[in-house]
Amino acid sequence: MTGDRPGGAAGSTPPPRLRPGAVVGVAATSAWAAGRFPERTRRAVDALERELGCTVRLAPEGRYAGSIAGTGRERARALIELFADPEVEAVFTTIGGNNSNDLLEHLDPLADLPPKILVGYSDNTALLLGYQALTGATVFYGPALLPQFGEWPRPFAETTGPLRDTLMTGAGGAWPLPGWWTEPGGDWAGADREARPRHTGGPYVLRPGRGEGVLFGGNVPTLGVLAGTRWLRPPDGPTVLCLEGTADGASVPAFQRSLTQLRQLGIAERATAVLVGRTPGSAHDPERDAAFHRILLDAFPGDVALVTDLPFGHTDPILTVPLGARASVVAEAGRAPVVRVLDAPVR
Template structure:
């Protein structure tokens, strides 16, 4: 099931915080550049009722407040799309308390990345609604790389077919602090194993996606393509453990697409290939790595729950 409306100029976007609060990012005023950029694209923004509630010791607000904000956004007929503020570490706390019938009756665009992985996959699993892994509200503060990031997001939210393409260049620096220098490198998507395959896109942040294993919120499509990436807090040792666990829970992927690792993971290409070599299934299906999603910048937008076709012969990734 696709959202009822595509994102177009004049659409109303509700910004809310399913995990970390805006206070983690310095507060509302410190992030006005994101609001201004989205408004310059032609969108109307509003913020959830509990948006400015003071953050707790985990940089979040009470579960009940976050659940209420999501329900309010889905129930409000004037809201066309929902955008998460940022990731965090506890979006999975919300899953038992969500009204999935309400969400299914009001299908609309929901977008975020990182910890929002839990919400995106759970809502797809419980309702069939296609969700979008892409930039968060705070991501629109970024200047360098923003044209690529915005173009991919607009393509995904158009609800038409579109192709993922490599960014011109990428960075693993603190994009959210313009006072710090940034270093960019040419983008090269890489092939571990060749092939062509189609399936339903699931996954996202690997450690967060793993939290859904064994719960009613883990998606179970018949044929699936795994999108997997790690955040700055999980190094190559954690990736090794998390990948093994996911391939035990999802042993028959049609393809595996791996996001580029942030520098904090200390992942080298030699180490990554060593880890991939451990798993025989990865030699029999298309596997790409160093792709533009999640914790390096800029990032492309992908649809969780939608059909995707991967062809390594021309590095093609197409959502239908």
């Protein structure tokens, strides 16, 4: 069935754009990784400076309980210092993990500081949405330092180009959708100098339709972590829902559980379109894909457009998605979908 869902009210407030030559802060908000992979960190810092024409300021990274980059209070303090520094115009994360929600109860000072660009994905869904709840600012579901900028021999142009367009020129417009992808990961502890195999393929229109609303979402298990807290404040009106997961979080039973929770929270019912990021390993298992498609079709009404295998989240290359900006979706069977950002993501 082809649906046509109406659009809604304006979304969040765009932060100031990133200027050439500015300082970009990078904080370890969850997992301990920069100290664990020093060669990749050096390569990633060099690449981030080169690609954005900026100076990187890497916040001190602690270590707590083996694999966490310091206590929640310590990680929050490092993040607040970057936001309080007038030279820093954007803040990136080093990587995801499992514990960015530890920071949230310590981040109230950010509400009194000027809004800045904040970029991350995966577990940093909690940080992004928490910061948005505190400030009302647009946040950016996009590349992290080590996974994307540490890519050998250099970051993918299909990742860095849209990032620059979004953060530096304030370009909205249609998402560029590359016709290839590669699995995330690699042996960072080894030589870490191998190009990953590329696979042909693009987004898949699972259910045709049209929709308009405020971009909202992120990593589905992490959205569940925020349920019932003051840091989960979804749009009041129509929503273009963006969902993705790791291999474990995107297994059919786990994703079904997350979809049920989104419905019970009242978030799923606001969706005019649902965009699902490509999940690791999914393209190699047709039986899993069929089951995954079934739960998506059953989870949303027949007039909600559904598009899967989009380039955001745990895949490469990845887009930079301005959560809080309005977007429109046109999904037609047998044709590439068109996702168009209607608001300027930065000012």
